[in-house]
Amino acid sequence: MRARSGRRNARTGFGRNHEICRGVMKNTVAVKKQLPFSFIFEELVSIRPTIKRMFGFTHVYLDETLLFSLRDSAKQPGTNGMWLYTTTEHIESLAMEFPQLPRRQLWRSGKNGWIVLASRLGDFEEYAFKACELILKGDRRIGRVSRGRSDLKRKGEYRVGTESWYRGTH
Numbered sequence: 001m002r003a004r005s006g007r008r009n010a011r012t013g014f015g016r017n018h019e020i021c022r023g024v025m026k027n028t029v030a031v032k033k034q035l036p037f038s039f040i041f042e043e044l045v046s047i048r049p050t051i052k053r054m055f056g057f058t059h060v061y062l063d064e065t066l067l068f069s070l071r072d073s074a075k076q077p078g079t080n081g082m083w084l085y086t087t088t089e090h091i092e093s094l095a096m097e098f099p100q101l102p103r104r105q106l107w108r109s110g111k112n113g114w115i116v117l118a119s120r121l122g123d124f125e126e127y128a129f130k131a132c133e134l135i136l137k138g139d140r141r142i143g144r145v146s147r148g149r150s151d152l153k154r155k156g157e158y159r160v161g162t163e164s165w166y167r168g169t170h
Contacts, residue, residue: 036072043132065143081119082128088113090141098127
């Protein structure tokens with residue numbers, strides 16, 4: 001019998017959209033829907049980030065810190081790419097790491113800042129690899145502590161580099 005939308009799957013304990021299958025990365029479990037820009041996750045597997053999907057984005061956390069989000073939507077391609085989270089204090093110095101990035105890709109709101117590495121840019125992959133390199137080096141300009149992230153073991157979260165899918169029941 002097929003699970004209807006909103007019902008829990010007896011095998012996994014998750015709704016239909018959280019079916020588990022193998023294959024996106026070595027020694028990991030992946031959600032049925034492919035991760036956008038998988039080369040980014042392959043670069044970061046050594047730090048075992050946590051992945052959470054919401055509102056059309058794939059959000060990537062390291063402990064309490066929201067590092068970046070990825071978007072790859074056929075319906076709204078203008079917002080596709082890698083969204084690096086930072087603060088307004090660091091946005092200018094971080095933008096200097098991506099020299100050909102247009103100024104319109106730097107967004108600010110209060111103390112928060114975003115650098116949008118749009119996938120339509122010719123330098124997207126080079127810039128994404130550069131962002132991964134900065135993250136792996138522990139660059140504190142990338143990421144910000146997200147409100148309400150005190151418990152990483154919430155429903156629908158997946159930690160890259162492990163065989164576990166957090167069910168939120170721990």
